[in-house]
Amino acid sequence: MRNKVILAAASLFLICTFVATEANSKTDKSGTSTLSFLKFGTDARAAGMGEAFVSFSDGVTTPFWNPASISGTEGTQIGLTHSQWVQDITAEHFSSAIRAGDNAFGLSVSLGKVPDIERREGPTTEPLALFDAHDMVLSFSYARHLKGRSAAGITVKWIYEKIDVSSASGLGFDLGGIWSPFSGSGRSVLGNLAFGAAISNLGSKIKFEKEAYSLPTQYRAGVSYFAERDHWQSDVTMSLDVVKPRDDDSKIHLGGECGFHRTLKLRLGYQIGYDEKAVSFGMGVEFKNYAINYAFVPYKSDLGDVHYVSLDVQF
Numbered sequence: 001m002r003n004k005v006i007l008a009a010a011s012l013f014l015i016c017t018f019v020a021t022e023a024n025s026k027t028d029k030s031g032t033s034t035l036s037f038l039k040f041g042t043d044a045r046a047a048g049m050g051e052a053f054v055s056f057s058d059g060v061t062t063p064f065w066n067p068a069s070i071s072g073t074e075g076t077q078i079g080l081t082h083s084q085w086v087q088d089i090t091a092e093h094f095s096s097a098i099r100a101g102d103n104a105f106g107l108s109v110s111l112g113k114v115p116d117i118e119r120r121e122g123p124t125t126e127p128l129a130l131f132d133a134h135d136m137v138l139s140f141s142y143a144r145h146l147k148g149r150s151a152a153g154i155t156v157k158w159i160y161e162k163i164d165v166s167s168a169s170g171l172g173f174d175l176g177g178i179w180s181p182f183s184g185s186g187r188s189v190l191g192n193l194a195f196g197a198a199i200s201n202l203g204s205k206i207k208f209e210k211e212a213y214s215l216p217t218q219y220r221a222g223v224s225y226f227a228e229r230d231h232w233q234s235d236v237t238m239s240l241d242v243v244k245p246r247d248d249d250s251k252i253h254l255g256g257e258c259g260f261h262r263t264l265k266l267r268l269g270y271q272i273g274y275d276e277k278a279v280s281f282g283m284g285v286e287f288k289n290y291a292i293n294y295a296f297v298p299y300k301s302d303l304g305d306v307h308y309v310s311l312d313v314q315f
Helices: 002-023 044-048 067-072
Strands: 076-084 090-100 103-119 129-146 150-163 166-179 193-202 206-208 211-213 218-229 234-245 251-260 264-272 279-287 290-297 306-314
Touching (some): 044 264, 044 279, 044 290, 067 193, 103 150, 166 206
Antiparallel strands (some): 076 090, 076 306, 103 129, 129 150, 193 218, 206 211, 218 234, 234 251, 264 279, 279 290, 290 306
């Protein structure tokens, strides 16, 4: 037991060191990335918990945060999410996952739309015309259980964006791993205490019109803990992530989830380091092989708020 505690402390130390190194970088890379929609979350459960999700290993939509996470998939699962963003921006996400022994495979499609963008060539009372912006991400994920209650995964994705008549496309990659120092049961097949780290949106520059832009690479590291009480038929999950975008300062994500009677889930999240958002709320209902989740993320300005609705099904 003592050795396990030492290993857990050492892992947490490495995570903090990794994030601190990234945060102390003196290079100003603001404005060098495009395709910012790749940073937006894809499901209601994670949004309700402040997107502190890199160390989770359950749920069909979790590869967005860490490709190693589908290692916890049981059987075959599918998930559908609708997101209503500010200014009538919408996003749809479909994901599926299947596990075969120590291997797990995932396939997902994300579609986004920004409608009615005004075209102007100078200061005018009325716009010359209206046009839309569309984006799509097609992803394939693979994860495998390794020795010592750990898992590793990779995601390969094709990225496409179109604004009016101009478009750009390219390939991106995500890499991630999850490790648990203790055996356990419940939400994670790896263990109730889990550490995770991932790098998202690696890849070559994508050329849009005449200029090439880097993908919005993000570094994530975090820890989560799950506790279950059979006597009360309740459970509690707590999580913490540190996120370092390549073109911005480090962010801290905190999340919590309380389950009651193995059916009702209440969630709360808090994000530190963002100008427009901080707190988030969510809830979910689980019944047999179905789960319906909702999340509400208020924004500080007058732009509006964000709503997520998800449906997950396990076969």
